[in-house]
Amino acid sequence: MGVDRIETKQTIATGAKPWVDQAEAPFIRISNLTKNFGDFIAVDNVSLDIYRQELFCLLGGSGCGKSTLLRMLAGFETPSSGRIEIDGQDMASIPAYERPTNMMFQSYALFPHMSVEKNVAYGLVRDGVAKAEIAERVAEMLTLVQLDGFAKRKPGQLSGGQRQRVALARSLIKRPKLLLLDEPLGALDKKLREETQFELVNIQESLGVTFIVVTHDQEEAMTLSSRIGVMDRGEIVQVGEPHAIYEYPQSRFVADFIGSVNIFEGRVTEDAENFVRLHSQEGGCDIHVAHGVSCTENQKMWLAVRPEKFSLSKEQPAGKYNFVTGTVDEIAYLGNLSVYRILLASGKNVRATRSNRDRHDAEAAPGWGDTVYLAWDDTAGVVLTQ
Amino acid sequence: MTGAQAAPPLTKTLKFIGAHGRALVIGVPMWWLIVFFLIPFAVVAKISFSEAVIARPPYTSLIEWTGEGAMLLKLNFSNYAYLIEDSLYILAYWSSIKVAFFSTVATLIVAYPMAYYIARAPERRRNVLLMLIILPFWTSFLLRVYAWIGILKGNGIVNNILLSLGITSEPIVMLQTNFAVYVGIVYTYLPFMILPLFTNLVKLDNDLLEASSDLGARPMATFFKITLPLSIPGMIAGSMLVFIPVIGEFVIPALLGGPDTLMIGKVLWSEFFSNRDWPVASAVAIVMLVLLVIPIMLLRNAQAASAEGSS
């Protein structure tokens, strides 16, 4: 899913990566943050640094604690322990209405009794901004989200996409230091969603606000973010740039969650300085990895190989390592590529993609029931120890 | 067997009277209204146009047969004219509306925080609290109003406490004043205000309150800008449930009020039972109904209009 769309987006204007060179102090510093609901740990000892003007995506399955983390940042939920600092200021004693954050709600939470204009102006009115300035800024903001003609409408008279843009305008109008977006595009159809994703990135770049976006759509996270934090059962399991998360997942959970992947379980047969060899019962193959891994002989490990990293052929490749063999069980033709499901002798299913480069290669392409070989480079797989 | 045989005739009967399915569902409340509201209303209206006589029943018939086989319909408007002539009635109407208005406002003020608190309470506690609100209905209304006499009278509970605390040196006269009437009304009608308000407030989306707070509104501002405006339908519903019956309230002013407590319910009662002037009493009732129906219609229209705008 989405394999061909993955690209690294550079959202920090200067192109610098403060999380790499550590030149800048983090803008948001979350340390050892925990939230319990009774016995249940919703957020488990999370530590995370986010830098100015980042577009940070929190990615994870349903119920993993993304919203809870966001709500603690906004001040709606009190942490059970740990610390949140925004721009050097400890947030512990600061109520939601005094925090330099604004939130765009998953439900949009538009005030049903107020017009679009009043909704958007609400934050400024509460701050006692002068009437003339409010009118000007609201008009400006409505232009930005392309809702010029809708100022007098009530939320009930808008379409889902329009409501979503009102919610965005309302959360941006106070020019918060930090904008929190909880599944901002969840309710939109695919086309509107993609348009809005780019709109969001544009707005983020032009206003220079720091965004934290919650999503459970990995494709959305890949498209939008400067960095991604993957959450699982209340913990942040990996933080990194989209391409790093995709190419170098640190655990089976991350590898499996982001994109599609084949995981072969194996045991170490040879552990050398600059390579490792595994034998996989499941794959019925021996694996050669061209870099050292800190492990011990006979240790259980996993090799993750993305479907597009296989080369698929009907002839047996040379050498003893890094290929599996099976029969074609299913082919899905997607136009630009075909997705194959290969059934191995062990009963395991493997997904492989083959790009349809040549229009006339129908004969070369394996068909249903063919015996095929899936080979991969000794650097194509990712060795996982957890 | 008998059931199966009985069924077709029953369906036939129902079909015959044109009451199947939907018609039946709509028909039941309609017949209820016709039998228990429209017919009594017609009877009262009829009596209000007759003349009082010392007889049984104590009013004349509207329709008379003349000797030549013609029917004579005699409508007597003097009862209505009398209501205008004698300032007592206008004063009583006016004072009833005033009492109803102020006690509705007072009930609203007392009920709102209670409804709000119940609506915001955790779900398990909420049910207990609602039970407590409904609990007084399990004892007779008359007894509960009587109990207030014991509380408010010269050597009653309130005065004893005030005296023993040294707040007053002699008992405050509370019973048989308008104050006691207000207390009785607020106490009695409180559940009718709390329940619709609660139903409204419990539906209030917590996200809206958080959004307001997120945009910089302090809790007070959130209440006045979000919670209060969104609970207007609940306030209107509760106010109607209190205002309308209070206008015609008889028991509370009779038991707790004094000689200067003038309410139309009391006037109506003495007209019927002391004066035995049924036609005037009926006219009083009809005018009261008309006076009530107009504001209710206006309110309902306003409510419908505002609901249209917000949904």
Ligand SMILES: Nc1ncnc2c1ncn2[C@@H]1O[C@H](COP(=O)(O)OP(=O)(O)OP(=O)(O)O)[C@@H](O)[C@H]1O
């Ligand atoms: N107020 C609460 N009381 C008890 N449990 C809660 C409360 N709020 C959240 N939880 C639990 O905490 C966990 C994390 O919830 P959270 O809303 O953060 O999930 P999420 O990652 O945002 O999921 P989704 O993608 O479905 O929105 C869930 O298991 C949820 O049931």
Ligand SMILES: [Mg+2]
């Ligand atoms: Mg959520």
